[in-house]
Amino acid sequence: MATFMDVHKGFVGVTDAQLKEAHAADLAIEGEEGVHFEKAWLDPESGMVFCLSTGPSKEAVMRIHERAGHPASEVYEVPITV
Amino acid sequence: MATFMDVHKGFVGVTDAQLKEAHAADLAIEGEEGVHFEKAWLDPESGMVFCLSTGPSKEAVMRIHERAGHPASEVYEVPITV
Numbered sequence: 001m002a003t004f005m006d007v008h009k010g011f012v013g014v015t016d017a018q019l020k021e022a023h024a025a026d027l028a029i030e031g032e033e034g035v036h037f038e039k040a041w042l043d044p045e046s047g048m049v050f051c052l053s054t055g056p057s058k059e060a061v062m063r064i065h066e067r068a069g070h071p072a073s074e075v076y077e078v079p080i081t082v
Numbered sequence: 083m084a085t086f087m088d089v090h091k092g093f094v095g096v097t098d099a100q101l102k103e104a105h106a107a108d109l110a111i112e113g114e115e116g117v118h119f120e121k122a123w124l125d126p127e128s129g130m131v132f133c134l135s136t137g138p139s140k141e142a143v144m145r146i147h148e149r150a151g152h153p154a155s156e157v158y159e160v161p162i163t164v
Contacts, residue, residue, distance in 0.1 A: 082105040
């Protein structure tokens, strides 16, 4: 199981409730790919979202985000944390 | 006090020990600007680092990273989390 940080762009003006809804859409199907979305941070001014997850592969993370309706712009495996 | 996610590029091949050392350099001076660096995630393959902090402003976060020897490429205020 690896850890990933993915980046979404274009979430300008998105509210707390909308971010919760997007996250819930991931959580509803993440188990099908063995992924778990831990946390997300949104800057509604720039529209950037940073999303922390665990799962078997980058591709699995991307597939869940795509199917939930918000494909990630970038996904990075982050094996080193401090 | 606000929450920030900043992004560093160019940390290709950086090790766990080197990331810890970079983080320690931030921690050593962060109090001078009222900043606290909470956590960082590194992808040594792409060289991307994502760094979560709290502090009074983006500028304060950037100043600490600069003075510690690793200026951030981007800093985002992330008031909304899930």
